[in-house]
Amino acid sequence: MDWGFDNTFARELDWLAVAVDPVPVAEPRVLLLNESLAVELGLDPEWLRTPAGVAVLAGNARAEGSQPLAQAYAGHQFGQFSPLLGDGRAHLLGEVVDIHGQRRDLALKGSGRTPFSRGGDGRAALGPVLREYVMGEAMHALGVPTTRALAAVATGEQVWRDGGPRPGAVLTRVAASHLRVGTAELVRMRAGDEQQASFAAYVRRRHHPGVAEGDHLGLLSAVVEAQAELLARWMSLGFIHGVMNTDNMTLSGETIDYGPCAFLEAHDPAAVFSSIDTGGRYRFGAQPGMAQWNLARYAETLLPLLAPDPSADPELIEAATERIRAFGPAFDRAHLRQWRTRLGLDLVEGRGVEEDQVLVEDLLSLLRSERLDHTRTVRLLGRVARGETSVVTELVEDPARWSQWQDAWLAALAPALPDGVAAAGMDQVNPLHIPRNHLVEEALAAALTGDLAPVEELVRVVSDPFVERAGQERYAAPAPADFTAGYVTYCGT
Numbered sequence: 001m002d003w004g005f006d007n008t009f010a011r012e013l014d015w016l017a018v019a020v021d022p023v024p025v026a027e028p029r030v031l032l033l034n035e036s037l038a039v040e041l042g043l044d045p046e047w048l049r050t051p052a053g054v055a056v057l058a059g060n061a062r063a064e065g066s067q068p069l070a071q072a073y074a075g076h077q078f079g080q081f082s083p084l085l086g087d088g089r090a091h092l093l094g095e096v097v098d099i100h101g102q103r104r105d106l107a108l109k110g111s112g113r114t115p116f117s118r119g120g121d122g123r124a125a126l127g128p129v130l131r132e133y134v135m136g137e138a139m140h141a142l143g144v145p146t147t148r149a150l151a152a153v154a155t156g157e158q159v160w161r162d163g164g165p166r167p168g169a170v171l172t173r174v175a176a177s178h179l180r181v182g183t184a185e186l187v188r189m190r191a192g193d194e195q196q197a198s199f200a201a202y203v204r205r206r207h208h209p210g211v212a213e214g215d216h217l218g219l220l221s222a223v224v225e226a227q228a229e230l231l232a233r234w235m236s237l238g239f240i241h242g243v244m245n246t247d248n249m250t251l252s253g254e255t256i257d258y259g260p261c262a263f264l265e266a267h268d269p270a271a272v273f274s275s276i277d278t279g280g281r282y283r284f285g286a287q288p289g290m291a292q293w294n295l296a297r298y299a300e301t302l303l304p305l306l307a308p309d310p311s312a313d314p315e316l317i318e319a320a321t322e323r324i325r326a327f328g329p330a331f332d333r334a335h336l337r338q339w340r341t342r343l344g345l346d347l348v349e350g351r352g353v354e355e356d357q358v359l360v361e362d363l364l365s366l367l368r369s370e371r372l373d374h375t376r377t378v379r380l381l382g383r384v385a386r387g388e389t390s391v392v393t394e395l396v397e398d399p400a401r402w403s404q405w406q407d408a409w410l411a412a413l414a415p416a417l418p419d420g421v422a423a424a425g426m427d428q429v430n431p432l433h434i435p436r437n438h439l440v441e442e443a444l445a446a447a448l449t450g451d452l453a454p455v456e457e458l459v460r461v462v463s464d465p466f467v468e469r470a471g472q473e474r475y476a477a478p479a480p481a482d483f484t485a486g487y488v489t490y491c492g493t
Contacts, residue, residue, distance in 0.1 A: 001043070001044060001047045001052075001053070001063075001064075002064065002065075003043065003063045003064060003065055003066065003094075003096060003106075004042055004065070004096045004097065005063070005064075005065030005066055005067070005093075005094040005095065005096060006065075006094075006095055006096070006097060006103075007065075007066075007067045007094040007095050008095060008103070008202075008206070009069070009071075009092065009095065009105075009177070009202075010067040010069060010094065012198065012202055013198070013199060013202060014069070015191075015195060016071060016072050016073075016183065016186070016187070016199070017069035017070060017071045017072055017092070018069065018070050018072070018114065018115050018116075019067070019068065019069055020068060020069070020070050020091065020114050020115065021059075021062065021068050021091070022058075022059025022060075022068060022091045022108055022111035022112050022170075023059065023111065023112025023113060023122065024058070024059060024060040024112075025058050025059065025060060025153075025155035025156060025157055025168070025170065026155060026156040026157050027154075027155070027156025027157075028054050028055060028057070028058030028060055028153050028154070028155060028156065028170075029054070029153065029154045029156065030048075030049055030054055030057065030151060030152075030153055030154075031126075031130070031151075031152045031153060031154050031169065031447075031452060032130070032133055032149070032151060032152040032452070032455070032456070032459070033045060033048060033049060033150070033151050034133075034137070034148065034149060034150050034151065037148055037149075037150055037174060038150060039099075040098050040099055040100070041096055041098050041099075041104065041106075041150070041174065042096065042097075042098060042099055043096075043150075048151065054153060057108075057150070057151045057153050057170065057172050058111075058153045058155065058170050059091065059108050059111040059112060059170060063093065063094075065094060066093045066094045067093075067094050068091045068092065068093055068094075069087075069091065069092045070086060070087040070088075070090065070091060070092070070114035070115060070116055071086060071087050071090075071092055071178055071183070072084065072085075072086040072087075072116065072183075072186055073085055073086055073180055073182040073183040073185070073186050073247050074182050074183075074185040074186040074189060074246075074247070075180070075181075075182030075185060075245050075246045075247030075248075076182075076185070076245060076246040076247075076294070076297055077245040077246075077247070078245065078276075078277075078279075078281055079281065081185075082247075083186075083189060084116070084186070085116065085182060085247050086114070086115070086116030087114055087116055088113075088114055088116045088117040088118055088120050088122060089109065089110055089111065089112070089113070089114070089117065089120060089121075089122040089123060089124060090107055090108060090109045090110075090111060090114075090173075091107060091108045091111045091112075091114070092105060092106075092107045092178060093106045093107060093108060094106060102176070103176070103177075103206065104174050104175065104176065105173075105174065105175045105176070105177050105178050106150070106172065106173075106174060107172070107173045107174075107175065107178060108170055108171070108172055108173075109124055109129070109132075109170065109171040109172075109173055110122075110123050110124025110125075110129060110155075110168065110169060110170045110171060111170050121159060121160070123155070123157070123159045123168050124159070124168065124169055124170065124171065124492070125159050125161045125166040125167065125168060125169065125492060126154065126166060126167040126168065126169040126447060126448065127166065127444045127447070127448065127492065128259070128490075128491075128492025129152050129169040129170070129171045130152055130169070130443075130444055130447055130455055131258060131261075131440060131444060131492070132149060132171055132173070132258040133149040133152050133171065133455075133459070134435050134440060134443070134455065134458055134459055134462065135258040135261060135435060136148040136149050136173075136258065137149070137459055137462060137463050138434060138435045138462035138463070138465065139239070139255055140463075141462060141463045141464065141465050142233075142237060142431060142434070142465055143233065143429075144230070144233045144234070144237070144239075144255060145176075145226075145229075145230055145233075145252075145253050145254045145255060146254055146255040146256075147173050147174060147175040147176075147254055147255065147256050148173070148174045148175075149171055149172060149173060149174070150172040150173070150174050151171070151172040152169055152170075152171055152172075153169060153170045153171075153172075154167060154168070154169050155167075155168035155169060155170060156168075161492075162490075166448070167448065175250070175252070175254060175256065176206075176207065176250070176252040176253075176254050177206060177207065177250070177251070177252055178250070178256070179203060179206075179207075179250065179251045179252065180246065180247050180248070180249055180250055180251065180256075181246040181247070181249045181250075181251065181294050181295070181297055181298045181301075182245070182246045182247030182248075182249075183199075183251070184199070184203075184251070184298055184301040184302075185246060185297060185298075185301055187199045187301065188300065188301035188304065193304075193305075196301075196304060196305055197305060200216055200219060200302065200305060201213070201214075203219065203251050204219050204222075206252075207222075207226075207251055207252045207253075208222035208223070208226075210222070216302045216305045216306055217302070217306070217319055217320065217323060219302065220295075220298065220299055220302055220320065220323045220324075221323050221326065223251055223253070223295065223298060224295055224323055224324065224326055224327050224330060225330055226252065226253025227249070227253055227291050227294075227295060227327070228291075228327055228330035228331040228333075228334050229253065229330075229334045230253050230254075230255065230291075231287055231288050231291045231331055231334075231335075232331055232334035232335040232337070232338050233334075233338060234255075234287060235284075235287065235288065235335060235338075236335065236338035236339055236342060237263070237374075237375075237431070237434070238263050238264035238267065238284070238374035238375060238434075239261070239262075239263055239264075240261060240262045240263070240264065240271060240272075240273060240274075240282075240283075240284045240287070241255070241261050241282065241287065242259060242260035242261045242262065242273065242274035242277060242282055242489060242491075243257070243259050243260055243274060243276065243277070243282060243491060244282045244287065244290045244291065244294065246294045246297050246298075249291070249294045251298075259274075259489075259490075259491035259492050260273065260274035260275060260276065260277070260489035260490055260491045260492075261489065262274075262437050262487070262489050263374075263375070263434050263435065263436060263437060264284060264374040264375075265373055265374070265436075265437070265478055265479055265484045266371040266372065266373060266374070266484070267364070267367035267368050267371065267372055267373075267374045267377075268284065268368065268371065269283070269284055269285025269286075269368065270283050270284070270285060271283060271284040271285075272284075273437070273487055273488060273489040274488075274489050274490075274491070275488045275489065275490050275491075276490075276491055288327075288328075288331050291327070291331075292324060292327045292328065292331075295324055295327055296324050299320045299321075299323065299324055302320070303316065303317075303320060306320075336353065336356065336357055336360060339356075339360040339363075340356055340360070341425075341429050342378055342426065342429055342430050343359065343360070343363070343381065343409065343413070343426070344385060344413050344416055344422035344423070344425055344426045345359070345412060345413065346425075347413075347415075347416040347421060347422055347425055348412065348413060348415050348416050349415070351412065355412070356412075359405070359408065359409055359412060362405050362408075363405060363409075366396075366401065366402060366405055369398075370395075370396045370397060370398070370402070372392075372395065372396070373478045375430075375431060375434050375436075376476070376478055377392060377395075378430045379427075379430045379431065379432055379476075380392050381409075381426060381430070382423045382426040382427045382430060383423070384406065384410070385410070385413060385417060385420075385422045385423040385426060386420060386423045389406065389410075392406070393406070427466060428466055429466070430466070431465035431466055432465060432466060432467070432468055432475075432476045433461050433462055433464075433465045433472070433475045433476055434462065434465065435458065435462050436475070436478070436479055437479060437483070437484070437487055437489075438479035438480065438483045438484075438487075439458055439474075439475060440458070442454060443455040443457075443458045458475075461475045462475075
């Protein structure tokens with residue numbers, strides 16, 4: 001099959017990678033194949049299921065035109081700089097241009113040791129591979145920029161994780177690119193002037209072509225804007241990434257690396273589920289600030305392109321600092337825009353930004369103080385807009401305070417209430433179904449016994465998150481309180 005590879009990274013930035021083939025596995029077998037994504041990439045799903053196709057997806061064969069590479073990058077991990085990380089268990093196969101004209105990376109994860117493995121086995125366990133598949137499809141359906149999985153392939157081998165053997169798997173990941181803030185950090189530290197300029201030019205052409213050639217501060221602003229939009233979507237949906245290191249922040253603005261991620265149940269800015277985030281650095285409410293911190297590290301990588309000695313140029317430092325400061329207002333605008341849409345307020349002409357901001361802030365305060373389920377409560381507001389005014393009131397401990405907010409919101413929404421316009425619009429953006437943590441864990445546990453049906457059903461449900469269907473009620477229900485109280489996520493490495 002002609003994959004249509006056109007590998008600009010391998011041609012232009014090969015000095016940022018090591019050419020290395022994936023390590024073959026014993027008995028590759030397709031577990032999940034994203035047929036719609038395959039078609040979008042111009043690939044034949046039926047061929048991908050053949051032995052020849054499975055061999056490519058497992059890393060046992062090289063597709064025509066593929067140039068497998070392990071990319072190099074550095075990164076700040078929980079605030080501490082690691083000068084060389086890189087793909088220790090991943091291989092970039094190459095790039096294809098999809099049917100929409102968008103360039104996409106195809107990469108394998110769990111595909112064997114590379115020069116960056118640092119003592120690791122280069123493999124991935126089945127559970128984390130399936131988690132990333134589920135999460136990527138859910139986020140895509142929710143309108144969040146994200147990497148996605150083309151396939152999950154069982155290896156027929158065992159890997160040692162959590163003190164015991166686990167079934168192995170390989171994920172085929174599709175991304176706008178795998179360029180990260182951590183990639184830029186490595187370039188700044190190790191590359192010469194010409195290579196630094198070529199890397200910045202490549203990032204601009206590939207992800208932010210609207211920025212003028214050589215406008216490095218403009219490139220910084222474009223990355224800031226992309227991340228502000230991404231974080232606004234995370235926060236409005238109650239998504240917790242769990243490990244926002246600079247090597248896990250893309251320059252394209254996509255979500256990447258679904259390790260110890262989770263979704264909120266009760267709305268809680270202090271929520272932390274990740275087993276490795278013992279200090280709460282990446283807790284839910286801290287995510288915008290951590291994104292801004294990461295972007296400051298990216299700004300530092302661009303300064304040498306603007307002056308031989310940036311530290312001696314206070315005007316340059318201030319100009320870059322201004323662009324990092326701009327993240328706050330950009331996030332606030334994007335966050336308010338997300339919530340105005342979720343509350344139906346974007347359908348009302350003449351609304352002032354400040355009055356809508358008050359409504360949103362008051363709602364978030366109520367969600368927090370009442371510990372209301374983030375997803376369920378916002379979805380129920382569509383029913384409130386249809387006249388079922390008690391469906392949330394009966395859930396709260398302070399009904400008077402809730403009713404005061406609800407009355408103010410309904411008054412603001414009044415022009416869009418007739419004929420169910422507001423409610424219909426809200427139901428199109430407020431999900432009924434997300435990959436709730438207990439459902440994910442339940443499905444992964446079944447998969448470890450050889451039963452893939454729960455994972456397949458969960459993917460179907462979260463891929464269509466806004467439509468209510470009979471028989472899917474359990475997928476909209478919050479987790480049992482005892483589950484959430486002790487829930488911990490793991491990075492899967």
